Amino acid sequence: MTIRKRLGGSNIAMLVIPLLTAAVLALLGLGAALLLLRGNLMTLHDAAEQIESVLHGFKLTLCVYAAVAAALLLAAVALTNLYLTRSLFRHIAQPLDTLTAGVARIRDGDLDTPIAYGEPDEFKAACDAVDEMAARLKASLEQQQAAQQQKQELIAGMSHDLKSPLTAIRAYTEGLLEGVAQDEDTRQRYLQTIYAKEADMETLVNRLFAFAKMDVSQYPVRLEPLALRTELEAVAEEQEDLAVTVDVPDIAVQADRELLRRIAVNLLDNSRKYGGREDVHVRVTAEKIGGMAAVAFTDDGVGVQPEQLPRLFDVFYRGDAARTTPGNGSGVGLAVVKKSAQEMGGTVRAENGESGGLRVIVTLPLGKEDGHGENTHH
Numbered sequence: 001m002t003i004r005k006r007l008g009g010s011n012i013a014m015l016v017i018p019l020l021t022a023a024v025l026a027l028l029g030l031g032a033a034l035l036l037l038r039g040n041l042m043t044l045h046d047a048a049e050q051i052e053s054v055l056h057g058f059k060l061t062l063c064v065y066a067a068v069a070a071a072l073l074l075a076a077v078a079l080t081n082l083y084l085t086r087s088l089f090r091h092i093a094q095p096l097d098t099l100t101a102g103v104a105r106i107r108d109g110d111l112d113t114p115i116a117y118g119e120p121d122e123f124k125a126a127c128d129a130v131d132e133m134a135a136r137l138k139a140s141l142e143q144q145q146a147a148q149q150q151k152q153e154l155i156a157g158m159s160h161d162l163k164s165p166l167t168a169i170r171a172y173t174e175g176l177l178e179g180v181a182q183d184e185d186t187r188q189r190y191l192q193t194i195y196a197k198e199a200d201m202e203t204l205v206n207r208l209f210a211f212a213k214m215d216v217s218q219y220p221v222r223l224e225p226l227a228l229r230t231e232l233e234a235v236a237e238e239q240e241d242l243a244v245t246v247d248v249p250d251i252a253v254q255a256d257r258e259l260l261r262r263i264a265v266n267l268l269d270n271s272r273k274y275g276g277r278e279d280v281h282v283r284v285t286a287e288k289i290g291g292m293a294a295v296a297f298t299d300d301g302v303g304v305q306p307e308q309l310p311r312l313f314d315v316f317y318r319g320d321a322a323r324t325t326p327g328n329g330s331g332v333g334l335a336v337v338k339k340s341a342q343e344m345g346g347t348v349r350a351e352n353g354e355s356g357g358l359r360v361i362v363t364l365p366l367g368k369e370d371g372h373g374e375n376t377h378h
Helices: 001-039 048-107 123-179 184-215 228-236 255-273 306-311 333-343
Strands: 225-226 245-249 253-256 283-288 292-299 347-352 357-364
Touching: 123 184, 225 228, 225 255, 225 347, 228 245, 228 255, 228 283, 228 292, 253 255, 253 357, 255 283, 255 292, 255 333, 255 357, 306 347, 333 347, 333 357
Parallel strands: 245 283
Antiparallel strands: 225 253, 283 292, 292 357, 347 357
């Protein structure tokens, strides 16, 4: 029974019980008055002069009875209200205690225990609302904790990856200043190492800057139909120390030229650094799947442990030992790949190839020339 029905029944009882009590008292009083009147009328024929005295006594009797009846009626109403109030309070107290205990658990940090209340009344809806609030609060806290963890990893990764080249630059610079490099060949080797480390730092900073801009949606994405094979072949030709085969049909994708180039460069660079051997070969293929172009970058390196695949695109995450050689990368490149694909309305995933090696599949919307997509600006 709902609280509203309980209150309705209590209100009816509060009206009916006093009315019944008053009616019973009125009937008893009327009977007593009639009996008194009958006794007095039987003596009228003997003493007419007593009529005035009898009427006066009758009036006094009625007044006394009316006062007693009123007092009894008020007492009945008071007792009825007291009984009903206690009964109603007993029905409300238990749900209130249950709800209060649930709110206290949430206040103390327990967001996993739901409020145990099974009655189908108004309190059930209130308890369900509190449980839903606790679930949303838990989800929000988990998101904040994940964001804080990512921020800590980002800071730790930046510190590590900037410190390594800086340490090398400082060591080789000190060697030059202190005359350790006595011949020209050694000095040139030192200078080339310093230049390479500076280039690594510049690459890291540029990738971090690009990732940060995309993360806050400040990167100006300019989508246009692009010939996929032409764009990928241009990047492949720039790879001096990596064998790349582009086996892509004539497909137009709706993409930002700079972001598409960044995806290709970072994925090829990832295979070069983390393939696990010097003569890594990368094969780039593509096919149409619905309104998307699926572009696969497959290398013949050592691959990645299956449990590490879902985290490859996290900022500063590095895989197994074969792909974490000190100084061989920042762990930002694949995170930039993921962000770049998402900015263009695409996706990215990683898997191990059938014969070994890592395969990264990037999906991008087909361009107008293939009957899909339209120019949009973010």
